[in-house]
Amino acid sequence: MTTTPPTQSITRAIRGRVLHFLRDPQFHDDAYQYWEDGVLIVTAGHIAAAGDYTALAAQIPAGAEVIDHRGKLILPGFIDTHVHYPQTDIIASPSPGLLHWLETYTFPEERRFAEPEYAAAVAGFFADELLRNGTTSAVAWSTVHTASADALFAEADRRNLRLVTGKVLMDRNCPEFLRDTAESGARDSADLISRWHGKNRLSYAITPRFAPTSSDAQLAACGELARAYPDAFIQTHVAENRDEVKWVAELFPQARSYLDIYDHYGLLRPGALYGHAIYLDQDDRKRLADSGAAVAHCPTSNLFLGSGFYDFHQSDAHRLNVTLATDVGGGTSFSMLRTMNAAHKVARMGGYHLSALRMFYLATRAAADALGWSERVGSFTPGCEADFIVLDPQATPLIARRSERSETLEEQLFAFAMLGDDRVIGNVYVMGEAAGASAPAAH
Known part of the structure; x- marks a missing residue:
């Protein structure tokens, strides 16, 4: 997979189920933001806005490239x-x-x-x-x-x-x-x-x-x-x-x-x-x-x-x-998904329940905070570099079947963590650019 530096003038709107973390869900009720029909607006490789699609649609510039990942989960890399x-x-x-x-x-x-x-x-x-x-x-x-x-x-x-x-x-x-x-x-x-x-x-x-x-x-x-x-x-x-x-x-x-x-x-x-x-x-x-x-x-x-x-x-x-x-x-x-799988089981052996929300936090925002990168990567805060991934709930027959029964975000994330591997990673974007040849056609 290769990437190219972001084109300075281009704006992209990436639509799908959007999730990112603000703090540790183990200790905070308002730890994350999630939009079932969300959108990332990316300009020159950085996050310009993230939120509900209906609320932000008017902010998408005319002529912007719109990429449709509806039904899939978009989260920081x-x-x-x-x-x-x-x-x-x-x-x-x-x-x-x-x-x-x-x-x-x-x-x-x-x-x-x-x-x-x-x-x-x-x-x-x-x-x-x-x-x-x-x-x-x-x-x-x-x-x-x-x-x-x-x-x-x-x-x-x-x-x-x-x-x-x-x-x-x-x-x-x-x-x-x-x-x-x-x-x-x-x-x-x-x-x-x-x-x-x-x-x-x-x-x-x-x-x-x-x-x-x-x-x-x-x-x-x-x-x-x-x-x-x-x-x-x-x-x-x-x-x-x-x-x-x-x-x-x-x-x-x-x-x-x-x-x-x-x-x-x-x-x-x-x-x-x-x-x-x-x-x-x-x-x-x-x-x-x-x-x-x-x-x-x-x-x-x-x-x-x-x-x-x-x-x-x-x-x-x-x-x-x-x-x-x-x-x-x-x-x-x-695979960080397979790593989450092991982390959950290690925690259980110590009598501790490691939630899926926290596992995804540890793999994204927690790492960014530990590295002093909270204003660079790890979340969709405006100004952050647009490194993000798209997870496919239909990646395998078993994940698809389990995803159909998932009634909460925690259940969906837990299915990804317990059943997932590299096949779940549908798309990868680095500084707003598709890494590899897997990007969907824009419209």
Whole structure:
């Protein structure tokens, strides 16, 4: 799938069932807006207006391109907050656990990304998979090689996608062929920031893989980068797996906890995304919430690797900023719908009911808020970039049959989440432009 930059003069009106979120439906009754017969008015790639079609019809300019998706659900594009693009080709690799999986599959595969041509080929396929599954923004991982980050940035820029990535930093406890140093890692990161951060719809993430693979010197260098580039993102892993947590405690005996290590080096702040965060205590949850950092909840990965169940009760009690992520290739699907399916079941195992409304919120507005993008993507607030998707309630015979019986918005969304996958994604729009060849004829 490819996109082209928006034509400055064109206005489009996209009609259908329109839904977007304003806040968390778990805590607010007025969390979303929904119009059964709604319309988006898009000008120069941005939302000009969203609302009831009858109320807004008079605002559609003469000569505007009108696209009819009536009967289908239009909502903001999904935002995947934790996904490893170099692991695309090792998805669904058998392993008894996280550390074995890293050593057996992940590290050997990531070695190949030293070659720019290989990295570029995977980046192209990766971007296709994101768009095919309705993901229009992502916080992605590259490898230790600058070529890997360059390739993904270039591919995202070519398609006009909103994307964050960063060169992985590892200077110990990893194969020599993937090892940098505190100095070289910081230097390479700064060079990549100068080339890509803030260019069009691209942003950089300072990316220590996880505490065990970075020395104190490297973590200190990450903190220095964070201070030097306060608008850069930070991404890493924390408290994913019991064996990993035990290992971290042995490597950092002076730290109160796994999260404390990152806090000590100045890596706990707004714009920081922590993958997994399963094994946190009350103090850590409070610190995480107070910092403004966010959790990337990765349920398919947690299930696949047997890591554990995210605790939504404690998460809510501390008002953590939670987002939803596929974590490919430990995660088993690029589909945010299949990720919702797993998230619901993980929550149920903890005695928690995760509603469909909240799942769709986590995959859109919650992620945008966590990334500081609430005025850019994740909703249909006027001025936002027009990244949106169209879900088809007739996508499969079973979904069609269930949709006919859906009496509420919650039931329809729940059917999409429990039964859906990439087939449900009828159309994808990036900055108001159709991505791929699936756009319906205008009239």
